[in-house]
Amino acid sequence: MFRVLITDPLSKLGIEQLLDATDVKVVQKTDLSKEELLTEIADADALIVRSQTQVTAELIQHAKKLKVIGRAGVGVDNIDIPAATAQGIIVVNAPDGNTISTAEHTFAMLISLARNIPQGYRSIVRGEWNRKAYVGVELNNKTLGILGLGRIGTELAKRARAFHMNVMAFDPYLTEDRAKKIGVQKASLDHVIAASDFITVHTPLTKETRHLIDAKAFSQMKNGVRILNCARGGIIDENALFDAIQSGKVAGAALDVFETEPPGEHPLFTLPQVIATPHLGASTREAQENVAIDVSQEILHILRDEPFKNAVNLPSIPAELQEKLRPYQILAERLGSFSIQSAEGALEEITITFSGELAEMDTAPLSRIILKGTLSHYLSDVNYVSAPYLAKERGIKVTEQKTSQSHGFTHLIHVGIRTDQGEFIVSGTLLNGLGTRIVKIDQYPVDVQPEGHLLLIHHYDRPGAIGRVGTILGDHGVNIATMQVGRKNIGGRAIMMLHVDKQVSETLLESLEALDEIHRVTAIDL
Numbered sequence: 135m136f137r138v139l140i141t142d143p144l145s146k147l148g149i150e151q152l153l154d155a156t157d158v159k160v161v162q163k164t165d166l167s168k169e170e171l172l173t174e175i176a177d178a179d180a181l182i183v184r185s186q187t188q189v190t191a192e193l194i195q196h197a198k199k200l201k202v203i204g205r206a207g208v209g210v211d212n213i214d215i216p217a218a219t220a221q222g223i224i225v226v227n228a229p230d231g232n233t234i235s236t237a238e239h240t241f242a243m244l245i246s247l248a249r250n251i252p253q254g255y256r257s258i259v260r261g262e263w264n265r266k267a268y269v270g271v272e273l274n275n276k277t278l279g280i281l282g283l284g285r286i287g288t289e290l291a292k293r294a295r296a297f298h299m300n301v302m303a304f305d306p307y308l309t310e311d312r313a314k315k316i317g318v319q320k321a322s323l324d325h326v327i328a329a330s331d332f333i334t335v336h337t338p339l340t341k342e343t344r345h346l347i348d349a350k351a352f353s354q355m356k357n358g359v360r361i362l363n364c365a366r367g368g369i370i371d372e373n374a375l376f377d378a379i380q381s382g383k384v385a386g387a388a389l390d391v392f393e394t395e396p397p398g399e400h401p402l403f404t405l406p407q408v409i410a411t412p413h414l415g416a417s418t419r420e421a422q423e424n425v426a427i428d429v430s431q432e433i434l435h436i437l438r439d440e441p442f443k444n445a446v447n448l449p450s451i452p453a454e455l456q457e458k459l460r461p462y463q464i465l466a467e468r469l470g471s472f473s474i475q476s477a478e479g480a481l482e483e484i485t486i487t488f489s490g491e492l493a494e495m496d497t498a499p500l501s502r503i504i505l506k507g508t509l510s511h512y513l514s515d516v517n518y519v520s521a522p523y524l525a526k527e528r529g530i531k532v533t534e535q536k537t538s539q540s541h542g543f544t545h546l547i548h549v550g551i552r553t554d555q556g557e558f559i560v561s562g563t564l565l566n567g568l569g570t571r572i573v574k575i576d577q578y579p580v581d582v583q584p585e586g587h588l589l590l591i592h593h594y595d596r597p598g599a600i601g602r603v604g605t606i607l608g609d610h611g612v613n614i615a616t617m618q619v620g621r622k623n624i625g626g627r628a629i630m631m632l633h634v635d636k637q638v639s640e641t642l643l644e645s646l647e648a649l650d651e652i653h654r655v656t657a658i659d660l
C-alpha cells in the first residue's frame with residue numbers, strides 16, 4: 135500500500151483517482167508545523183504540495199521511502215530540486231492545468247490597473263464619489279511587453295491582441311516563426327523594456343530572472359509605464375519598484391506574487407498606485423481540478439512503475455518512446471553493472487555507445503539506467519534520477535555517443551569504462567526471442583546471458599587450462615552451468631566466461647589465480 139501525503143489544499147474532485155485507488159492510502163494534512171511535517175514525511179511514498187509547503191533539504195532527508203514529490207501547479211521554487219535529485223526522488227509538476235486561469239487573472243489585473251478598478255471600488259465603499267481621481271488609460275493601441283513567452287505569456291498575448299494591443303515579447307527561446315504565429319513582435323530585453331506601456335513578467339524564478347527588473351531596468355522604461363507580476367515574487371526588485379513608483383517613473387503596478395509570501399504589511403501597499411491579490415493566479419475551480427487530476431495521475435504512474443511525462447528533474451520522455459526503450463532496460467542495467475565489476479581501479483570515465491537501430495532513438499534514458507547499474511556497485515542509494523548527479527559530483531565523466539555500425543546485429547550497446555588502471559569494454563544486444571546477451575568483452579567475441587553468478591577469467595590459451603579451472607571449481611563444490619571461451623589467436627591471451635550455480639569464495643578465486651596460465655579472475659554477480 136502506497137502512502138500519499140498531501141500537505142496543501144487540493145481539489146477533492148481532482149484527487150478522486152487517488153482516493154479510489156486500492157493500492158493507495160491518502161493522508162491529507164494541511165497547515166502542519168515543521169516538526170509534524172518531519173514526522174509525517176518519514177514513511178510517505180509520495181508527497182503532493184502546492185506553493186505553500188516548503189520542501190527543504192531537511193524535509194527530504196527525513197523521507198525514508200519517498201519516491202516522488204508532486205507539485206499541483208507549475209512553479210517548483212518551493213522544492214529543493216537538487217536535494218530531491220541527490221536522494222533519487224522524482225519531482226513532477228502539473229504545468230498545463232492552470233495556464234488559462236493565470237493568463238485570465240493577469241488580464242484581469244491588466245484591465246484593473248489601466249482603469250483603477252480596485253482603487254475606485256475602495257473609494258466608493260468609503261462613501262466617496264471622486265470620478266476625477268480615477269481616470270485611467272485605454273489598452274487599445276498600447277504596447278504590452280511580455281518577458282517570458284511560455285504557456286501563460288502566450289495565452290496572455292492572444293488576449294491582448296484581441297484588445298488591439300501591440301504585443302512585444304522577449305524570451306531566449308522565442309523564434310521569429312513562433313512570434314509571427316502568435317502575432318507578437320520578437321524583441322530584445324532592452325527593447326521590450328524601453329518601448330512598452332505595460333510590462334508583464336511570465337518567467338520562472340531562477341538565478342537569471344531574480345531581479346530581472348531592477349533599478350537600472352526601471353530607469354530605461356517609458357515614463358508612466360505600468361508593471362505586472364503574476365509569475366513569481368523576486369523577478370521584480372520590490373525595493374526598486376517602490377522607488378520607481380514614488381519617483382513617478384512607474385504609474386502603477388499589479389502584483390499577485392511577492393518576494394516573501396505572505397507579504398504582511400508591505401511598504402508597497404502604502405502606495406495607492408499598487409493593486410494586489412494574494413497569489414490567486416491559479417485559484418479557479420477549473421485550474422485546481424486540472425492540476426490535481428494531472429498530478430494524481432503522474433503520482434500513480436510513478437508509484438506503479440508506469441510511464442510518466444512531467445518530471446522536472448528528469449528529461450521528459452514521451453510515453454511512446456518509453457514503450458520502445460522498455461525492452462532494453464534490463465540489458466542496459468546489466469551492462470552497467472557487468473562493466474564496473476569487470477574493471478579494476480577507480481572509475482574515471484564511462485563511454486556509452488549506441489549502435490544500429492538504437493542510434494536512431496533518444497537513448498538518454500538508457501544511459502541513465504547504465505549509469506545506475508555502474509554506480510550501484512559503489513553507492514547504496516542510487517537510482518536513475520540521482521545517477522547522473524552523483525557521477526558529476528564524483529568527477530566521473532560520462533559520454534554518450536552513437537554509430538550506425540552494429541557489426542551484423544540490429545543494435546548494440548557498448549559500455550566502455552576507464553579507470554586509473556586501464557580500460558574495459560563490454561557490448562550487449564537483445565536477441566529476438568532469446569533475451570539479453572553479452573556479445574563481446576574487450577576484443578573477445580562471446581555469447582553470454584548477463585545474469586546470475588559469473589566468473590570472468592583472463593588466461594593464456596594453453597592446453598589443459600580449461601580442465602584445471604574445472605577441477606578447482608569442482609574441488610570447491612561449485613558447479614559450472616555454462617562456459618564460453620574467447621580468444622584472438624591460438625596460444626595468445628584469451629578469456630573464459632563461466633556461469634556458476636553459486637557465489638564463489640575469495641579462497642576459490644585465489645586458487646584459480648595461482649594457476650600459471652591464469653592472468654586474472656573476476657567474480658561478477660548480476
Ligand SMILES: NC(=O)c1ccc[n+]([C@@H]2O[C@H](COP(=O)([O-])OP(=O)(O)OC[C@H]3O[C@@H](n4cnc5c(N)ncnc54)[C@H](O)[C@@H]3O)[C@@H](O)[C@H]2O)c1
Binds near residue numbers: 233304307337342391
Ligand atoms: N500567480 C500564479 O498563481 C501562477 C500560476 C501559474 C504559474 N505561475 C508562474 O508563472 C510563470 C510562468 O509559467 P508558465 O507555465 O508560463 O511557464 P513556462 O515554462 O511555460 O514559460 C516560462 C517562459 O519563460 C522563459 N524564460 C526563462 N528565462 C527567461 C529569461 N531570463 N528571460 C525571458 N524569458 C525567460 C522560458 O523560455 C519560457 O518560455 C512561472 O513562474 C510560474 O511559476 C504563477
Ligand SMILES: O=C(O)[C@H](O)COP(=O)(O)O
Binds near residue numbers: 417
Ligand atoms: O506556480 C504555480 O502553479 C502557481 O504559482 C500556483 O500556485 P498555487 O498552487 O500555490 O496556487
